Amino acid sequence: MRKVVIASFSLSLALTLSACGAGQTAATRMTTQVTDGVESTITIDGNDLKVSGLLLVAQPDGSAVLVASMVNNAATEDTLLGISVGGVVATLSAKTLPLKQDMALNFTGDSANASAVAVGVNARPGDHLPVSLFFARAGEMKLNALIREKTGIYAGVGA
Helix, strand or coil, X not given: CHHHHHHHHHHHHHHHHHCHHHHHHCHHHCCCCCCCCEEEEECCCCCCEEEEEEEEEECCCCCEEEEEEEEECCCCCEEEEEEEECCEECXXXXXXXXXXXXXXXXXXXXXXXXXXXXXXXXXXXXXXXXEEEXXXXXXXXXXXXXXXXXXXHHCCCCC
């Protein structure tokens, strides 16, 4: 009898502590975005591109600087051909930016190897602007990016 009591107590304790019995509204099921940057992936037709942490930093002249990381996990190389921010074509650090397998393309920061600036978008902190990324193989990726103020951790982000 004692073994049965211990087993049922252990089972009920395991269910309670793991929140398996909490149902569809369990806190562990309610995930939220923990950063200001948006994320997206393209995983069709042999593509495996991931964009993470994408946001814009407003500059004093109303332009916007892109902050993001892009990784191509597919075996076939892809190329970032261009970026559009609010309908304005952004100026890239190079005419095209190659995305080799498992090599990150980082816009701004200590490990930056690319940059993109959209001049004339009248970027205002707190607003959102549509951002389109154009890839040679994967096609177009559309995101809605938050515009951050050039202060705090973004104070050094500039054109």
